[in-house]
Amino acid sequence: MVPGDAPCSAELIHGRLSSGDGRSCRNERRRLSSALRAVSGEKKKEAGGESQRPRALHATSSSRGTLPSYSQPLTPHREAWSVSSxxxxxxxxxxxxxxxxxxxxxxxxxxxxxxIQFQKKVQLQLVVLYVDFKLDESYMPSKISIRAGDGFHNLKEIKTVDLLKPVGWVHISLSGTDPRETFIHTFMLQIAVLANHLNGRDTHVRQIKIYGPRP
Incomplete structure (x- = not known):
């Protein structure tokens, strides 16, 4: 292992507010609100007793180049992050x-x-990934699965997402199949890369951020 490199399993603390001026913060909040309203509208259309299986989404990117700024960190609890390799x-x-x-x-x-494992059960609403197809090509995920549960023993898939060569931030809502459910309660969240573009083997992900509902 290169000196100074974090191991594949490391405990990190999510808590610092992303920096940015007031205008960028307001603009990002408007983009986030629009995205969540769109997801909520889709769910209202689909509500009607159809299958409860996880829904496949087609995700595209937004806000390339700068980190998204939100009004506050929405998962202020201590978290343990690890990766499979x-x-x-x-x-x-x-x-x-x-x-x-x-x-x-x-x-x-x-x-x-x-x-991502939490010390206590938390409410989560959004996963935000930064990926770059132009730079990473065959290393970039093409399909991911979002899973939640009490631990590794009972993780349940809640959503699958197709990434269509995005460059930038990808927002993935964690709301349930019921349009009244805008967040999930969980002790653990897992993001699984199921496939890469161009049949690539290993994967690159540049940033991951997670958020809960605003108080």
Whole structure:
């Protein structure tokens, strides 16, 4: 392992508010609100007793180049982050360093996993990923699965997402199949990379942020 590199399993604390001026913060809040309203509208249309299986979404990117700014960190609890594998120098810390130039790189068989465990049950509403097809090509995920549960023993898939060559931030709502459910309660969240573009083996993800509902 390269000296100074974070191991593939490391405990990190999510708590610092992303910096940015007031205008960018307001603009990002409006973009987030619009995205969540759109998801809510889709769910209202689909409500009617149809299948409860996880829904496949097609995600596209937004806000390329700068970190998104929100009014406050929405998951202020202590979290333990780990990944299923990593290349030396490209470990779990690269997902949390607020840099778009670094990335987690897996080093093993698919699926590639990012695990986030909480000390107590929390409410989660949104997962935000930064990916870059132009830079990462065959290393970029093409399909991911979002899973939640009390621990590794009972994780349940809640959503699958297709990534169509995005460059930038990808917002993934965690709301349930019931349009009244705008968040999930969980002790653990897992993000699984099921496939890469161009049949790539290992994967690159540059940043991951998670948010809960506003008080």
């Amino acid at each position: 990593c290349k030396p120098g490209n470990g779990v810390a690269s997902l949390r360093d607020d840099s778009l130039d670094t990335y987690w790189q897996s080093d093993g068989a698919q699926p590639h996993l990012v695990n």
